Amino acid sequence: MLLQACGHASHFTEDAPAASTNANDKAVKASRLGDDCVMAAIGMNIELNIRSCLEDHSTVKEMWDHLKACYQQSSSALHFSIRQNLHYLQQQQDMSVEEYYIAFTKLSSQFASMVPKPKPSSLCKDCAISCTSREYDHENTMFDFVMGLRSEFEPIHVQHLGRPTIRDRYV
Numbered sequence: 001m002l003l004q005a006c007g008h009a010s011h012f013t014e015d016a017p018a019a020s021t022n023a024n025d026k027a028v029k030a031s032r033l034g035d036d037c038v039m040a041a042i043g044m045n046i047e048l049n050i051r052s053c054l055e056d057h058s059t060v061k062e063m064w065d066h067l068k069a070c071y072q073q074s075s076s077a078l079h080f081s082i083r084q085n086l087h088y089l090q091q092q093q094d095m096s097v098e099e100y101y102i103a104f105t106k107l108s109s110q111f112a113s114m115v116p117k118p119k120p121s122s123l124c125k126d127c128a129i130s131c132t133s134r135e136y137d138h139e140n141t142m143f144d145f146v147m148g149l150r151s152e153f154e155p156i157h158v159q160h161l162g163r164p165t166i167r168d169r170y171v
Contacts, residue, residue, distance in 0.1 A: 003038055011038045011060040035060050042067075075114060082111045091150045104145050112137075 003009050011034060038060045043051050050067075057063040086107050091100040146153075146160050 003041065008034050008038045011035055012064045015059070015061055039063060079111070079114055082107055082114070086111060086144060090148050091153075093150070097149070097153075100148065101145070104148065108141050108144070112141075 003011075042060070042063060043054070046054075046067075053070075054063045054066065057066060086104075089100075089104060089107060091097065095103075142160065146157055149156065
């Protein structure tokens with residue numbers, strides 16, 4: 001985000017301009033200076049053992065492509081990992097409800113950010129289904145939260161199980 005704010009984000013995705021025969025070409029010099037700044041920023045923010053693997057790369061795009069190839073985790077693996085952490089998250093004896101809620105919210109918001117959001121349209125016939133799906137997701141998230149509470153909160157489980165569900169309203 002910082003590099004984007006400074007106007008250097010394009011160095012990650014665009015090839016550097018071709019070197020000109022004119023030694024005073026300002027565009028090439030400016031691009032090279034920007035590339036050097038971004039390369040320095042990357043080098044200062046990664047581990048030494050990773051940095052040494054980037055020494056043969058002469059542009060930010062080459063460095064970035066190498067880092068992505070080596071370290072980018074597939075979204076399926078990340079999705080599974082977050083889902084697994086949510087599944088095993090439980091309110092511990094020394095954990096307040098607020099602390100549990102913060103931990104749960106952190107994981108569930110990461111999970112929610114991975115789910116594509118449909119773009120509503122007034123012409124869309126499936127919008128009602130889409131809204132129902134989002135309500136269903138919210139209900140499942142609430143159930144996940146309640147299931148992780150300590151057993152002393154069992155009355156809350158019973159209250160939520162006695163409520164009408166999304167399916168009950170639309171069936």
